[in-house]
Amino acid sequence: MTTVRPLAIVGPTGTGKSDLALAVAEKLAAEIAAEVVNADAMQLYRGMDIGTAKLAAADRRGIPHHQLDVLDVTQTATVARYQQAAAADVEAIAARGALPIVVGGSMLYVQSLLDEWSFPATDARVRARWERRLAEVGVADLHRELARVDAAAASAILPTDGRRIVRALEVIELTGQPFAASAPRIGRPRWNTAIVGLDWETAALDDRLVRRTDKMFADGLVDEVAALLDRGLRDGVTASRALGYAQVIAELDAGGDGSAARELTFIGTRRYVRRQRSWFRRDHRITWLDGAASGNVDRVLRVWRDVS
Secondary structure, eight states: OOSSOOEEEEOSTTSOHHHHHHHHHHHTTTTOOEEEEEOOGGGGBTTOOTTTTOOOGGGSTTOOEESSSOBOTTSOOOHHHHHHHHHHHHHHHHHTTOEEEEEEOOHHHHHHHHTTOOOOOOOHHHHHHHHHHHHHHOHHHHHHHHHHHOHHHHHHSOTTOHHHHHHHHHHHHHHSSOGGGGSOOOOSOGGGOEEEEEEOOHHHHHHHHHHHHHHHHHTTHHHHHHHHHTTTGGGOTTGGGSTTHHHHHHHHHTTSOSTTHHHHHHHHHHHHHHHHHHHHTTOTTOEEEETTSSOHHHHHHHHHHHOO
């Protein structure tokens, strides 16, 4: 049981969620301490910094952050592991009288945390069969197979994420229901969390994504990927498929220097933003803010104080 109502700041990639969270924490500093709980799946990984736009420790303004740098790139990130670890962080932060601020745009991670998702059982034989199918036809074709049986699941899962595609098909086969049927119904959020969404007008966000992608490559994303390949990135089931990283790996494997991956990274990110919007806009509990507007810190605080 928490003693401080948490706040969640969610929404598409590149909208400025982390900066807003820090500004809120600083505004509240005289009243209550705040700590951030990351809800971006790829920021869980040590060394995946540039391509995930992870805030450097020096840029966190002294505000504690949790669920950053908790996995090696060879480890598999799972929603179930995240849910358990992040929930423990939220409850520990609130119990010591501080404000937990959940920040991120990984859709399943956010929902698993705020809605106490109970995960369907697994069957090793069924999963193995779908994994063999993945090896036979490739990730793109298997994603199309998923789309034919469950379009909603396919829209929420990256077409490069073979592990989650396999899991969705496994659940569909075992339950006889769409993958989303195993998700919790949207009701009162766990811990009575106040949920704020941050977004921009599409053309403005596209401009931000162009600049974000250019900066990543200028800051050394290709070198970061090369260094992580030496640490086993290619063997990572989830890490190697992250936006930017997957594109650079493919370009390097094709004999290029990685720079040609920039445009594909932007295109993939923009496509992912569309999926994030579709997912989050279904959640009636979210109060949406325009990232281009001034005064968003005060708006967030009004939402947080007004939740009943």
